[in-house]
Amino acid sequence: MRIESVDFFYLSMPQVTTEADGSQDALLVRIAAGGLVGYGECEAAPLPSIAALVCPLSHGSCQPVQDSVLGQNINNPSDIRRISQLVAYQSMDLLQAVHTFSGIEMALWDLLGKSKDVPVWKLLGYQESFAKTPYFSVLFGDDPAITFQRAKEARQKGFQAAKFGWGPIGLGSASEDREQFQAAREGLGNDGLLLVDTGQIFGEDVEKASQRIGAMEEVNVLWFEEPFHAHALQEYGELAKRSGKIKLAGGEGAHHPSMAKHLIDFGKVGYVQIDCGRIGGIGPAKLVADHAVTKGVTYVNHTFTSHLALSASLQPYAGLKAHEICEYPGQPKSLALDITKSHLALDQNRQIKAPEAPGLGMEINLEALNSYLVDVSIEVNGQNLYKTPEF
């Protein structure tokens, strides 16, 4: 099969705000080859990712992503790796390229799975797709009473685990943060898994981050996620020495498998969290999962958007039975739910798993998407380089 077209669809809620909710827009990718189509989704800013797809050539190491994809043969997983390496080499100096390519790579796996009539996780070498225990992902409330309510809601919805993130944590004192952690634990009950995500708020300040460890230990927090920025390997490693039984978690900012491997090897995280929409797709994420297994670190997906992205993010560790926790978008905007007709709903054990259906196993809800479609036009020297395509 030859790749005939790469279409990018920028979708958005009518109103987008500065809240820390990544489900307010999306960049859906459609690939056509051999009479089939595959779908994927890029995480992060749609417009810059579109620009990286279609931009004029700057020089040999700064080519638009589409120049390494269109016309390529795609018959086997090795073709996906080959195209991936071609993009990395020919777009070496185009930083956004890997975010752009991540959605394309997912779509190529989806298409390849459909052509071979197998789910993607089988193409990755797994024999079985094991059930994962999803955690409910929400933001800390502005005061502990709201956090308490959200924790209760997570239990009422049947979740055994909940992650609280961002909000006021790190902005005030350590004792204010303690009250938040305690409210989350009270709402969740003593038997629920409690996870904390501080969204890089401590920058590179190991001392300030370590002042939160005691309060986390008191309420039995499972992991302390993203204390620092994505490149702070030494600070992660330093905090890990002081974090006692609280394991560090991170990796969502990784845009190369080596970045995530370094967070394991040098940053000493206990949980490595990968967003397939940023790291270059499913193949690079699988490399991280393999590395996590050899290092005794637990792999977890990072997903805050659609169930298409959720299916993609489960594939790299679908066959790893012991790596059981998964992120599950708790309160996504309607856009994120409307992207697919099918959804990965909780089963009777309150678990989900990567679908058995071919490819990523998700049906796109094209009719529903028209109302979210953003009309984009990019012209350079009088020539149209991008216009929102038809579904």
Place this chain on the structure above:
Amino acid sequence: MRIESVDFFYLSMPQVTTEADGSQDALLVRIAAGGLVGYGECEAAPLPSIAALVCPLSHGSCQPVQDSVLGQNINNPSDIRRISQLVAYQSMDLLQAVHTFSGIEMALWDLLGKSKDVPVWKLLGYQESFAKTPYFSVLFGDDPAITFQRAKEARQKGFQAAKFGWGPIGLGSASEDREQFQAAREGLGNDGLLLVDTGQIFGEDVEKASQRIGAMEEVNVLWFEEPFHAHALQEYGELAKRSGKIKLAGGEGAHHPSMAKHLIDFGKVGYVQIDCGRIGGIGPAKLVADHAVTKGVTYVNHTFTSHLALSASLQPYAGLKAHEICEYPGQPKSLALDITKSHLALDQNRQIKAPEAPGLGMEINLEALNSYLVDVSIEVNGQNLYKTPEF
């Protein structure tokens, strides 16, 4: 002073090819505040960097770069650091943001220097701008005879050092590469400094890269640059153990100061090469220079474009006398030379240094740029987000 405007000008040669020459286009940045203007330059793909400046908000951690810059106060170096941190935090999930901001950050230093009537290197804390020995930077020829000619040309032009890069190196056998290294040495003479840049061609293949070490030792190569991709810390470290007296060099792909520090600490490079147009500007580059000094590693600029970018790239290590080598664009396209009226020409000792004039000390040649100006228009849902501004 308040930042009133941020203008991006996409400039390009009429023809852009896939040769490994980064001077074929440019993204010039103009900042206005307090009745003054400052100029900077972003390295890498102009269109995606423009998109990252003006894109619609995706969520709180994925904001367009301009939202963290416009309206900010700029009176002291600490303001530049503050704005830099704001961009990093508010555009955390927008990968291209740091390339976009790099040119803005340079322009802020230029403007601040002009407002205080001092060169940027003084604002960075240096007392003196020391002379640097530029190396002539060219590509390996398709056969050794061309490489030999280019090496002779470097000496005829008065350069004491020459770097040969890319071309056929790594694509054929190690013995073919040996012939290239020997041709470069013969053309350069025994007293010239010979540098080799392999442009990431060995990916993560330490074995293949190490097969080139012997031939480099035979002709006394000073450094072996970019054997691997920008995130291959462990591979750099492994090769460094086997490279004998040949020092490794790398860092141009660093888009965060921690990335460059890790290349020193884990990758064991002997030379760290920073592009101020990618790493976030002059301030982050200065952090790397400080780290290099403490670790006994030599700092070198990475510059392949204009003399505005060259002045910016010299500032972070202008005051480091012992860090004497600098990259000097050897055969840039006319665009790169036409961006400035003034140029950093070689003095009677065949050296250059960061200017004594205020700011970056370079005068922009606005009249000459009209013929290179690329007309760009970006529309989203009927609203124009970017249109090429007037000079």
